[in-house]
Amino acid sequence: MSEAAFRDLYRRLRGQTQDSGAGRRGALDRLTAERVVAAAAEVRCGRHVSLAATVETHDAPDCPEPATHRMTAPTHDENGTSGLVFARDRFAMNVHDDVDSHLDALCHVIFDGELYGGVPASTVTPQGAGALTLDLVRDGIVGRGVLLDVPRLREVPWLEPGDQVTTEDLVAAETAQGATVGPGDLLFVRVGHRLRRRSLGPWDVSRARAGLHPTAMEFLAERGVAVLGSDGNSDAAPSTVAGVAFPVHVLAVNAMGLHLLDWLDLEELAAVCEQQERRHFLCVVAPLRLPAATGSPVNPIAVL
Known part of the structure; x- marks a missing residue:
């Protein structure tokens, strides 16, 4: 895809978002109270499933900066004492790495000197983000989740690195898997x-990973999707667009105002959806309360 064609797509999707009246909360404006109430009706058996991967604390080809976790107490001297002692620990991570499940805020993607909605x-700044921050989702995200399983559609265990999901794949997955993607x-x-x-071990996903083709974002715009999540980071590598390394991030976050959920683990969810023969569920996403941040580690929960 040429850069010129990509920019045409960018302008078209950005214009559609503005025409829909989306405000500073971006596509989350589609998550109305009525749609949240309707999403609660998707709960049938009470099964709840985490969509997050275990936080990575060891070096790997896709994790050069693993999260750090260390115990700060009890100390060696405290272990043998009588009475009350608290065990305590400290945790730190690179939120936007290539292995840990996280949410991208709308201030995460800068394109041509602007954030979503033309915000400069x-x-x-180095002191934090001043607009479109994680504070937009301080009360969480609750709505109807829909799973489209592209490897199952293609009858393979997984997509190979570099492969891309097209609009045709998404439409075919809807039909084959009895799912319907709708507003919010x-x-x-x-x-x-x-x-x-x-199965095969980690690899350098900065060079090769499966993801969505940029034109597949037109499907999301037409259906009025509020949030996009994937067990990759939604972008394929190498990029299909000349001069733009993360075209889906640019289109989703910057043009369309979509919060992204990256590097999820959808294996258990896929198995439960298969057992239940349904791909719709209530989904609850609860990021940390970090007002000036560009993202947060997250543990989305699907309730079926």
């Missing part, structure tokens, strides 16, 4: 990344 990039939905697209990583 200068609002993001939280769409989860499985590419099988976690299963491949567990």
Whole structure:
């Protein structure tokens, strides 16, 4: 895809978002109270499933900066004392790494000097972001989740690195899997990344990973999706667009105002959806309360 064609797509999707009246909360404006109430009706058996991967604390080809976790108490001297002693620990991580499940805020992606909605990039400083921050989702995200399982559609265990999900794949997955994506939905697209990583070992995903083709974002715009999540980071590598390394991030976050959920683990969800013969569920996403941040580690929960 040429850069010129990509920019045409960018302008078209950005214009559609503005025409829909989306405000500073971006596509989350589609998650009305009525749609949240309707999403609660998707609960049938009470089964709840985490969509997050275990936080990575060891070096790997896709994790050069693993999270650090250390115990701060009890100390060696405290272990043998009588009475009350608290065990305590400290945790730190690179939120936007290539292995841990996280949410991208709308201030995460700068394109041509602007954030979503034309907000100047200068609002993001070393002291923190001043607009479109994680504070937009301080009360969480609750809505109807929909899983589209592309490897299952193609009858393979996973998509190979570099492969891309097209609009045709998404439409075919809807039909084959009895799912319907609609306004305000939280769409989860499985590419099988976690299963491949567990089966074959980690690899350098900065060079090769499965993801969505940029034109597939037109499907999300037409359906009025509120949030996009994947077990990859939604972008394929190498990029299909000349001169733009993360075209889906640019289109989703910067043009369309979509919060992204990256590097999820959708394997258990896919298995439960298969057992239940349904791909719709209530989904609850609860990021940390970090007001000036560009993202947060997250543990989305699907309730079926």
